[in-house]
Amino acid sequence: xxxxxxxxxxxxxxxxxxxxxxxxxxxxxxxxxxxxxxxxxxxxxxxxxxxxxxxxxxxxxxxxxxxxxxxxxxxxxxxxxxxxxxxxxxxxxxxxxxxxxxxxxxxxxxxxxxxxxxxxxxxxxxxxxxxxxxxxxxxxxxxxxxxxxxxxxxxxxxxxxxxxxxxxxxxxxxxxxxxxxxxxxxxxxxxxxxxxxxxxxxxxxxxxxxxxxxxxxxxxxxxxxxxxxxxxxxxxxxxxxxxxxxxxxxxxxxxxxxxxxxxxxxxxxxx
Numbered sequence: 411x412x413x414x415x416x417x418x419x420x421x422x423x424x425x426x427x428x429x430x431x432x433x434x435x436x437x438x439x440x441x442x443x444x445x446x447x448x449x450x451x452x453x454x455x456x457x458x459x460x461x462x463x464x465x466x467x468x469x470x471x472x473x474x475x476x477x478x479x480x481x482x483x484x485x486x487x488x489x490x491x492x493x494x495x496x497x498x499x500x501x502x503x504x505x506x507x508x509x510x511x512x513x514x515x516x517x518x519x520x521x522x523x524x525x526x527x528x529x530x531x532x533x534x535x536x537x538x539x540x541x542x543x544x545x546x547x548x549x550x551x552x553x554x555x556x557x558x559x560x561x562x563x564x565x566x567x568x569x570x571x572x573x574x575x576x577x578x579x580x581x582x583x584x585x586x587x588x589x590x591x592x593x594x595x596x597x598x599x600x601x602x603x604x605x606x607x608x609x610x611x612x613x614x615x616x617x618x619x620x621x622x623x624x625x626x627x628x629x630x631x632x633x634x635x636x637x638x639x640x641x642x643x644x645x646x647x648x649x650x651x652x653x654x655x656x657x658x659x660x661x662x663x664x665x666x667x668x669x670x671x672x673x674x675x676x677x678x679x680x681x
Contacts, residue, residue, distance in 0.1 A: 411438045411486065413446075414670075415663040440521050443493040446662060447631065447673070449608045459602040461502075461609040462629035463618055464494050465646040469636060472643035473615055477510055482635045486666045491612075494631060496522035498535045498610035500561065500601055504617035505541035508552065513537065515556035532558050535610070538584070538601065539563065540617055542591040544572035548579035556580075561604075563597050565590045594624035619649030622656065629675045630658060636668035 412434035438446075449460055467473055468482050475481040483491075495501060496519055503513060518533035526533065537552060538561040546553075546562075553560050553576070562576050565587035573583050584604070586597035601609060611621060621627045632646070658674035665671070 411436070411664055411666045413662070414665050415660060440489075440493060440496075443490060444497060444522070444525060446664070447490070447493055447497060449497060457607040459598050459607045459609055460628050461598060461611065461621065461626055462494070462631055463611045463613070463621070463627060463646075464491060464631045464633075465613055465618065466633040466635055467646050468639050468643075469634065470638050470640065471645050472639045472641065473613070473646040474643050475639050475641075479511075482637055482639070483633070484635070484667065484669050487633045487635075487669060487671070490631070490633070490671055492519070493522075494610055495535055496526070497608060499531060499606040499608040500536045500538050500610070502538045502540060502563070502597070502601075502609060502611040502617070504614050505539055505543070505546060506616065507612070507614035508539055508546065510614075513539075513552050514550075515552055515560065516558070518557055531608075534558055536561055536606070538597075538606075539581075540586075540592050540597065542568070544568055544576055546576070548575055548581065553579040553581050561601075563592050563600070565592060594621050594626045598626050613646070615644040615646055615648040619647040622647050623649060623652055625656070627656075627676070629661070629673060632672050632674065634670040634672065 465473060466479055466483055466487060472482065473479065495516055501516060507513065516534040516537060523533065534557045536558040537556065539546065540563045542565060544562065544564055560581045562581045562583045563586040564573070564583060566585050567590045576583050584600050586600045587593040598609065611618065658676055661673040661675045663670060663672045
């Protein structure tokens with residue numbers, strides 16, 4: 411792993427094997443990754459919600475292969491995936507991704523236990539599932555045996571019988587919209603009201619598109635995979651286009667084996 415941006419004296423220094431870039435020629439520790447992906451420090455007024463997305467894309471823009479993101483990922487990408495989860499209070503994910511990817515509860519990781527305790531976090535992040543229909547298999551471990559109760563974000567007009575089923579399974583149902591569906595800004599506020607300000611979404615593309623359109627995304631952690639897949643796979647964000655493209659700035663870029671691990675951030679928080 412090596413750091414390509416921001417450029418420092420260490421970034422430009424060559425490693426023993428001739429590669430350049432800070433950290434080149436060795437595997438980064440989890441502490442180094444946690445520092446590289448740290449959430450912004452709270453301001454004078456205390457913590458505010460900060461929503462980051464973590465996605466992977468091929469060179470030709472595919473976010474999935476055969477319907478899943480794993481085939482275009484790498485071992486280092488998965489280490490960063492785990493680090494981002496370990497830093498978050500809650501992981502926000504769409505119902506379709508839960509169904510396709512076989513989501514399980516987040517686990518406590520000893521490597522991050524001290525860091526989470528110092529930050530006042532629970533041993534593992536909660537998973538928050540965004541769903542209008544609550545058409546989910548509530549017998550899955552995600553709902554029946556999480557270390558931290560799973561949240562279900564839905565609208566005020568959600569079917570009462572499905573809400574009851576979710577709650578009976580052990581999930582906490584959170585109203586995040588006035589109608590049937592979820593309003594992204596309402597969801598961010600509702601999670602913050604529960605004390606969750608370090609927010610992470612892992613998509614899928616439809617949910618990320620909704621968050622982008624609503625203007626609530628603060629940061630994108632994008633892995634660019636050195637692969638070409640062609641076909642008609644989804645991009646990392648779907649849905650209707652925004653009227654004016656949202657401009658983000660490059661925060662950092664790491665590289666390993668041709669994979670680029672980037673962070674792009676907006677210039678100011680949404681709230």
